[in-house]
Amino acid sequence: MGNERALRILLVEDEQTDAELIRRTLQRRFSIPFELVHAPDLATARQLVDTASPDLIVLDLSLPDSSGLDTFRCLHEAVADTPIVVLSGYDDEDVAADAVALGAQDYLVKSSLDAHVLTRALRFAIERAKRQALERDLEHVRNQVELMRTVQERLFPPSPLHVAGYEIAGAVHSAEAASGDYFDFIRIPDGSVGLVVGDVSGHGLGSSLLMAETHAYLQALADACTPVDEILSRCNRFIYRDCPEDHFVTLFFARLVPGQRHLEFAAAGHAAYRMGQDGCVHRLQATGLPLGLLENARIPSADAVELEPGEIVLIPTDGIQEARTSEEELFGLKRMWDVVHQCRHTPAMEIIQELCASARRFSHPRPPQDDMTAVIVKVLGDESKSATLR
Template sequence: MTAATVTGPAAAAGEPTYRILLIEDDLGDALLVEELLYDTGLRYELITRPTLAEARTALAGTAIDCILLDLHLPDVSGIDAVAAVRALAPHTAVIVLTGLSEAQAGTDAMAAGAQDYLVKGKVEADLLYRTVRYAVYRSQTERAGAEAQAARLRAEENARLERGLLPQPILDTSTVTVTSRYLPGASMALLGGDFLDVVEGDEGLLHAVIGDVSGHGPDAAALGVCLRIAWRSLVLGGHRGDDLLHLMERILIAERGTRHMFATCTILTLDQKAATATLHLAGHHEPLLTTPEGTRELTAAHGVALGIAPELRSWPATVLALPATGALTLYTDGLTEGHNGATKERLGVEGLLALIGNQPTADPAAHVDLLIKEANELNAGRHTDDVAVLRLDWGTRPTRP
């Protein structure tokens, strides 16, 4: 039977349309249910299927609000029928149709997950009306509760991951302003494998890292947390440059196990007294330098991503002179890989620089928030990769040795 919207003679104004699937192999009983539905005054679309197998196809292709289920089908019967339907449509209201002699079957069906039951031969239009409406309402309420619980669990998991991926900077005497942001790759998604951190060493130098573990989901996030903690511990232990990256790579290889995962990262050491920044790029792109004259991408030597070719150990250093006032912005590629508006082209670094050029730069936090917002809007909210941004601002003219 093809679904079509039917309005009973007593339908109230504003009545919602219920999409109803009747699973019934007896043509007489199916016709009786259809006549009763018409007399209820409900607005409905009715699909009738004689077997569970055919109902499975209907459920796969159509959103259903309510299922009227006969307990005696050619391919399944009894409580097994309820369990099978609930497995196919766990958030759809199920009303069981029982026979006059099956006094216990209805309550057993509700214990198995049905919202309600009706006894054939004792159903009138007003009873069917109330039962369908209440069953759909209860099902929607249960679904909303399940979604709210899932959202709470995701929020709690994100909070735990955020503590590992986005720690509080360790700053003692540094006057550098640190701004960090993280945006998951999809709405309500768990944080992924991007990570960042900033610590001030005993020598007064400021050390920063930003990185991106390949892949998405909890495995990437766990490895990102591991690398972030390893970086902080190694930096505070005095490791620097290619030695630091070599140890991080060893940890990555040990922690990834049999999974073919790698990580890109940038490590930076900012020396305010010497007015220099030392960069090591491990498969990562260059940071951006903002001065009163504007923003540009830095030029730096590139090294291999961690975990790609462990035998190379090639991460050359680049030492850059810093202006008296400025900012360095480190970011992951989720910020630039989205579409540039309606075009099929990626935003890229040039598009990112164009966005920055049109923004006020007085407030670093507002600047980063606006940059992420505009990049996401250009991509029409389709960002699928995590976005991490770390900005370091300084404004006091360094004392050169």
């Protein structure tokens, strides 16, 4: 076992002869290095549980100060995670079944006990206890991830969003339980609305935590009514201080004014697209580096874009276009825009759902390798200008 300490076994047995026999048997036949501590009654065993910290307990149910399953219950409550192998002078199948149901790793009858049975039972008890501990740890992680997923979903805004002159929707489809992708609709105090799509490098729990941090920074900065370039530049400084070296955040931040067809944006390593009624697509290029790479990097604004009725603005993460088959063929930009063009007359949310579904069908049976996220803005006609943000 190298530098690992010997296995610590607590033997709870009132018969000194039986205790000595078990000790000698283990010394001769047990292949794992061990230390054996002996307790002649339950009270002593309870004390040794605290002082000796045993890795394994061999327990006689019939003791001077306790008997039957009450003996097991009392000790098991004190050491719920320590494996216990029960020894008994009674070959009672009902008691044996009850003991195992209560948490005993095994039930051994003294009259049929031999070296092979004893050592095998102890080895199996140790292995089962290790497996059960791993399962408990895994369940704990699952619960934490589920909690993170629930919290994360609450960060995403209700969708679709109705703004005068626009129909807007967004959605995240995670590759794992927690996502590193992010979208948001931010109500800015001057009456405008900010549209955000972000993608933290990688995916999973670590990326989702950085995403939540980015969400908090953007909400606070946008509330100060600063221009979009200042929002992203300041956010970059905050993210740089907290971001691990192997992580960064691409992010597109657009600002719309209800009733106007005027789009302002700044983009940190993240592109968006416009599609006209004729199907022609124009790329809205990134204006700066991803967040978290350089502390003092500035993310300037692009020239404002004047939108036309019938246009569709798509702000995706790369999980859609980079979906790929087992042969590494990419879904790609052309397929992405073919889907948008075919669905252009359907609601914005339906376009997003079909985009993600098409990418998954394309890569099937290969599971998604990255999160898929998009915000879609449909520019409405003049009749919609009287609508209000709600």
